[in-house]
Amino acid sequence: MTDVLYLYIFMLAAFTGYEVISRVPVILHTPLMSGSNFIHGVVLVGAMYALGHATTPLQIALGFLAVLLGAANAAGGYVVTERMLAMFAPKTKKKLPAGEQGA
């Protein structure tokens, strides 16, 4: 029964993913790609499971590499997305120095 339940989760998640971004302006395509890149960084949790249950040196080595890569995906994905989206912030601030924002 649990196996079937998981398959239901698959199906519902697929519809959710499709619906959630159905109307997205072109200017957000890159940040959104970057943001979803960050979200699949949750693979880190799976990698922690794998390493956390590894026993032989081979398993530990593979698991260690998995955690390393997963953590890089999560941390790097966050920083990059955050920096891209920060560009959308100064919309209110920019009114002040409008005249002399050279260089």
Add this chain to the structure above:
Amino acid sequence: MQWIVDGVYLAVAVLFIVGLKAMSSPAKARRGITWAGVGMVLATLVTFLVPDMQNMALIVVAIVLGGGVAWWAGRVVKMTDMPQMVAIYNGMGGGAAALIAAVEFARGEVHGPVVATLAVLGSLIGSVAFSGSVIAFLKLQGIMNKAFRLPAQNLVNIALGVAAIGLGAWIVTSSVGAGTANAWLLVLFFVLALVLGAVLTSPIGGADMPVVISLLNAFTGLAVGFEGYVLGNPTLIIAGIVVGASGTLLTQLMAKAMNRPILNVLFTPITGEAQAGGAIEGRMKEMSATDAAALMRYSEKVIVIPGYGMAVAGAQHKVWEMAKLLEDEGVEVKFAIHPVAGRMPGHMNVLLAEAGVPYEKIFDLDEINAEFPQTDVALVIGANDVVNPVARTDKSSPIYGMPILDADKARNCIVIKRGRGAGYSGIENALFYADNTSMLYGSAQQAVADVIAQLKELG
């Protein structure tokens, strides 16, 4: 303990979905990444509470090491280099998903045909995403310059794909009951999958790159979802599959913006040699910064078309300074952005916003193309393929059918360009040879600075 873990995982799934939703709207996008970030921290912390976890110290070391280096690299990298950073981080996620499957096979914990099938599929897709993303990174970073194309490329792709799937099916059947498979079989399978990803990606270049990265991003999502099933972890399933689905949709949207069906992107890549059509008529004319400044200064309307060359030169601030000088003289200045300008959709908007260009001066291709015939000067700065009229006229050209900005329809066209070479995709640009086009050679930064100096002199 388990109920705390389960409860937090549920909250994390909600945070991810709400965060992703917010990220698809400009006003809420920043909140979105914060929510998703909170979700990620919670998910990581609570995983330490899972019963029977071993190797805690190693886990911490790996997180600090991998996360720390990636965080630092993401901080220091230039805005123009963001696309390849997305590619490489995505590849790491795919690699992690594949490694999870490897660990589970090594532990003999892959029980039942469904689990085995998803473990194999997840590692196949994850490995392809890993090696494909590494190639994409190397290309965008400029380390790997030439499109590398095998003879009978598509046949090789299909053969590799079939072999990998066949081997995967073998692994699935042999693992039933055993919970694992022959180690050499597994090694061969992973090697094959990695080679497939590299071979599939290496011939792809030019404006197709963002579509490929987006597709590989969706792949990693699916791989993560599948490995979530193998581990029985709903958060991984939900996050992975949501990204897989939304990533697929995003890939379609990007491909549509370029008028390039996804299958064409993968199987008939744009390459310079593919061009069969006749030689381009006319010759390139050079123009001085003085003439360019005068021409624009006494125009009524100028449309600036920024491209990757401007981004690389970091000239966006200078360009905005020039635009303000022109506006002070009563010239109407607009910015026209091609959907894939700057290698990735939206990338150029981000760079211009950083320089302080107001949103209301930035226009999409659909919004502005009709205005070119009434425009005095189209100023092309470091853009090439996206203004090549060949895309409209020459059926034999590899970029035929791609929507372009109609710079050639403006009364005058000034092109700022480093040298005389062909564009990123290696295709000659008919615009540069047109009668009403003049070339202003130099790096975007220097050329625009010269124009600014001349404008100030004109007063």
